[in-house]
Amino acid sequence: MHEISIISYIPLVLIFVLFFLRVPVGFSLIGSSMLYFIFMNNSMPVDLTLQNLVAGIQDFGLLAVPLFIMAGVIMNYSGISSRLMSFADLLVGHMPGGLGQVNVLLSTLMGGISGSGNADTAMQCKILVPEMTKRGYSAETAAAITATSSIIPAIIPPGIVMLLYCMAAHVSIGKVFAAGYIPGILLCVALMFTVSRVAKKNGLQPSRTQRATAKEVFFGLGSAILALFMPFGLLLGLRMGMFTASEGGAMAVAYCAIVGGFVYKELKFKHLWPIVKETYFASSEIMFIIIGAKMFGSYLSWEHIPDGLSDMILSMTDNKIVFLLLLNIFLLFIGMFMEVSPCMFIFVPLLIAPLQAMGVDLVHFGIIMTLNLMIGGITPPFGSMMFIACSITKIPMEKFVKANIPFLATVLIVLLLITYVEPLTMFLPNLLFK
Secondary structure, eight states: OOOOOGGGGHHHHHHHHHHHTTOOHHHHHHHHHHHIIIIIOOSSOHHHHHHHHHHTTOOGGGGHHHHHHHHHHHHHTTTHHHHHHHHHHHHHTTSTTTHHHHHHHHHHHHHHHHOOHHHHHHHHHHHTHHHHHHTTOOHHHHHHHHHHHTTHHHHSSSOHHHHHHHHHHTOOHHHHHHHHHHHHHHHHHHHHHHHHHHHHHHTOOOSSSSOOOHHHHHHHHHHHHHHHHHHHHHHHHHHTTSSOHHHHHHHHHHHHHHIIIIISOOOOGGGHHHHHHHHHHHHHHHHHHHHHHHHHHHHHHHTTHHHHHHHHHHHHOOOHHHHHHHHHHHHHHHHHHSOHHHHHHHHHHHHHHHHHHHTOOHHHHHHHHHHHHHHHTTSTTTOHHHHHHHHHHTOOHHHHHHHTHHHHHHHHHHHHHHHHOTHHHHHHHHHHOO
């Protein structure tokens, strides 16, 4: 067993203290790391520590982050949301719950485009929730469906959260992206079933009086096909080695700009500055976190803390089923208090050694961890998607939490299935990446 002194854990404790004091994540990571390398570790010169801080951002693979963010922002200005919503309504508007079903399916279709649960929550709260309340939904139920279904975009490629996991765990982006499709679709089907049960119980009507004809569906698909092609084309390009993840991000930006500007003709020159500004602010925040996280990871490796954690866990249980259950409980709890990005860069390096010792595939775990942390986004006290939904719809958090019980229960059931039925995540990666 690796012997680690209590003093070695001071930076780890400090970072949680800083989080709860609301110090920005990047400053918390860098501050805790600098404390260690300047005052606790005399083996590394201060100037080398500063060089490592700057070098943390000098990685070609990191270009994928701002590029995928920009692709999502461009899509928000291209009119793609209205086309996807119309297509979703054609497919499921006739089902019990109508717009609730459309809400869930739209989140699934937007998964490969927005890649962000927060963006999806904000967009659908503004577009769909007002219509849902007009058709009989209570504001809290509409908000609960919107926030919970917004978990799906993080699971279906090219979600930014999965991209961050790949960087933290050093695993194949293509494999993790491929692993997200079946769990994302399963989550969609399960939530649509729950919406149907809630709708029948509350007497909520469909948004369409009758099922769309094959001709209507065909023309609706024609309008939305270019948007739907993007995530599948990206995965195909990664699989065939046509481009790296960073190059794929650049391809996605170019593709979205061409479709939005020349096909849909809704992307205008006046949108250039808002796109650049949104991309800049979103990317700079994530990049600053990545710099701090890499430095913090150096501290963890220097003190062998992941190895010590692995030894401690293995001394508690050598049962993979129990280990995964405890891990899920831990991640659900952490997700209630912390944002997804810092969780990825703090806990993934800590957990890699125990996961490998237990024989858990890191690609499989990427989906488990992403779903766990996204569930934290819809749970009190600090769930970001919950706050966005409550803020836009102007409902108290207590009402949201009560209305969200059946949808949260559904997501937790899916989490257990994904955790213990490994082929749900690994079938496509094993099929495509041999």
